[in-house]
Amino acid sequence: MPPKRKNDTAIKVEDVGMDVDAVLDSGSEEEARRRTKNRRIKPQRKAKQVSDDEEEEEEDEAPKKRGRKKKPKPQDSDEDDEEDKRSVKSKGSKVSRKKAQKDDSDEESEEDRGKRKKGGAVSKKEKEEQNKDKKGNPKERRRDSKGGDKDKKKKNGKLSSSSDSGESDEDSLSEGELAALKEQVEEKKKLIATLRNKPWRMKRRLVLLKEAQEFVEKFEGALGKGRGRKLYAFKVMMTKKFIKFKRDFENFKTACIPWERKIKEVESHFGSSVASYFIFLRWMYGVNLVLFGLMFGLVVLPEVLMGLPYGSIPRKTVPREEQDSAMDFSVLFDFGGYCKYSILFYGYYNNSPTIGVLKFRLPLSYLLVGVGIFGYSLMVVVRMMARNANEGGDGADEGEFTFSWKMFTSWDYLIGNPETADNKYASITTSFKESIVDEQENQKDENIHLRRFLRVLANLMILCCLGGSGYLIYYAVKRSQEFSKMDPDDLSWLQKNEVEIVMSLLGLVCPPLFETIAELEKYHPRIALKWQLGRIFALFLGNLYTFLFALFDEVTAKLESEKIIKNATEWGLNEYYANYSSFYNTTNVPPPNVDPADVVRGPCWETAVGIEFVKLTVSDIQVTYLTILIGDFLRAVTVRFLNYCWCWDLEAGFPSYAEFDISGNVLGLIFNQGMIWMGAFYAPGLVGLNVLRLLTSMYYQCWAVMACNVPHERVFKASRSNNFYMGLLLLVLFLSLLPVVYTIMTLSPSFDCGPFSGQDKMYDVVMETIEKDLPAFIGNIFTYATNPGLIMPAVLLMVLALYYLNTTSKGYQQANLDLKKKMQMARDEEKNRRNNKDSTNQVMKDLEDLLPNKSLVPPPTEEEPPPPDVVTEKGSKSPKTKPGSATKGVNLQKEVSLAASNPRGPVTRAPGPRGGPPGNTRGPQPGPGRGRGAPPRK
């Protein structure tokens, strides 16, 4: 019987002790161990198997396991059991002898035993009927607390005899007793290990710790424990080190995220919506870095290192007639002159199939990189979208506790730096405002007809704007085509750049106009942002495609003129060869000796296209930066300093400070990226330029936002996924992919510039490689793969897969919705149930108050060590000892029981069965106590 009881206790400890599993231990505990160790050096009775045993023990499950195993019969042939037994046997006699010597400490051990017994009793009670146990317990408790040795002896019989009757039956300790003793020691040890997790006041903890240590010291030595202590200390140390290392590593990882601090700072002041732009910008920068790496590493660098140097062949030389002005700033600024004949542009690259000693196939690499850029971008964007979609959601939180969590968990107690604290305050305020906006939006309902009318009106107006701007662009392009037919020297700078100017102006004027119109619609700011983005996107798209068509006209014109030049050159060459051979009468004609600068050459439309894109990008950068400088910075400065001498309040009144224009900036970024994608093939340097732009833009805009902008009037939460941005980006990527792929597939490359010169089509490079340089069977595979008979089924299969996946995802969505509904219902139900219970509890509480028995519970002395395993009881006692924490005790109980976290618990424990008066004497019980609110104990 005794062992079983002990086992129960052990299990009980597992149940009740909070977080026993935490292997972690405090400094105090370690120190304690060290102390005990020092003292215990004398005993020095350590058997080998014992150390093993202890190791076992330190894993917290071990005791439990052992306990369970012992329940059926102590001689269970489990390995560690056996070991236990052996050690116990060998040390048993010594134990008792030593005990005999240490009479003075017996008392304490008795107390411990008492406690343990109490624990055992409680656990037993748990298993028994409630009413009964309530009856039994208080009595027992009282007796115990009085320190009645007799009771204990009677009750525990043999058990306690093992301690204080060590002299009487010295060597006659039965196995069961020894096992029991061991259990005790283990418990004590566990108590030491988990002491810091107990919800006790420090004083009690210290007392307990001391006692546990003494107990362990006394009996553990007797039982021959203690080896492996060093190992244990080492283990502990390593765990700590590891935790610290992990933490440091996390910090390091965070520190490695570029601009994280900057973005967080912006976010804390301007809200997540503004931060989402910067995060997008950062992501964009990452993508562009990869693109730049591809372009630079596989195309530009090989050409620079291994290709022919500047001036060696016509395409790498500035023509004679341009040489005078080739270094002029105005020319360079338009990317003419030396810029035009540099590695920045398509025309510079040579068409020799391999270059350098490495036989690097530059033309092939050029084409593959050009296509690979699209492939990589597509993959990245789609993957990002998929990941965002997983995170799901539209910013509207589905969480039930949005505000509560914000309120109670948003402050980071780790903050110990005033600046961080300021940021945190700002961010908390911002996030509250965001949530408030969302909430207000949910609650709003107004005149729906008026709203609809206004929305239709707004859309109409915006359509008009879009049409107007489209026409304006068309007109400008027409004019510019006329201008291009005239002599370029007659045209003014304005006339030359008319299209760009018109487009930039439209980009400047239209978005604010749209925003003003959008005011009519009164959407939630987040949705409004999406509309705004969509509209400006449409506007820019018009611009983009007008620009593209203009470009195409130019290209076809160039192609024609190129054809003429090509024919002329060929004709000239033929003439030259014919003349040479007839003159010298030889067939071995050396190539004409002409300076590369003087060679007649075609217009090289690829370079022209590249220059267009680079120019556009640069002008875009200029416009953006100037807008920020003037529109934000100057405005802010003016408002700030003119305000001292102005007739109205500039800061609050009309000009005020600028808000950060999320939609404009996002779209600017997206379209800029479109330019890069389109232009990268014809101007490899464009990617590098863009990387620079994004890098500077990050710092510049971060500064501008923090320095000159004010947060939005209604700070709103960004949608958690940036999928709208990503969607736009994907669209732009697709749109920019079209023209490039079209030109690659249909137009024939210039005959005298670029890596594909001399070929009919650009992709011939690939064909050539496949035919000539790869084994024949790969060529065969390609022929099969391009067979329509194979492609059609493949497409069909894909469509089917698409359909299937779409259906599945819809099914999941539906399931999601259902589950959400169910959760909501469950929550409501729980709420109701709790309400009911509370009312019954009220009755219970009144009943309890009526009963005088409560006063019978003796005030336990403070010094009495609380039973380590009966946390809950302790909790109920503590109020009496500490007035300051009168209520704490009760709550602790609840806490402990809540730790079990079984929401149904309170209901099954409905007050009915335990309504008997005796139950009340005991005060709140560990289990049922949770069901009741805090007030009853007060």
Place this chain on the structure above:
Amino acid sequence: MGNKQTIFTAQQLDAYQDNPFRQRIAEVFSEDGEGNMTLNDFLDMFSVLSEMAPRDLKAYYAFKIYDFNNDDFICKSDLEKTLNKLTRNELTEDEVRMVCEKVIDEADLDNDGRLSLEDFQHMIVRAPDFLSTFHIRI
């Protein structure tokens, strides 16, 4: 145990001066409830706010901290105080009222218009970053 007791005052918690609840923390953990801490209280505080303290313990003390008037319920006035401390009074009264109503609405399971410890626990154990923010490193 009475030897070597030093009195810590709230002002001595300089390292965490920026915490809006510093006064409350000192009060909750001090035995006299006024923020004067003995060594034991001080140790108590750090043990509760250490990384290894169990969640329920933390939740309990968090509850105490936010329960400004010590009535064992977080009522509206407590919420308002908390909110104002968190945002440095930057929200308008309407907004504060609305937020407090929302909090009660969300977390109050027994519909008594205030949060009991139970409600609080129910809510806080689901919070994703409660454990990561409610501790102090020394």
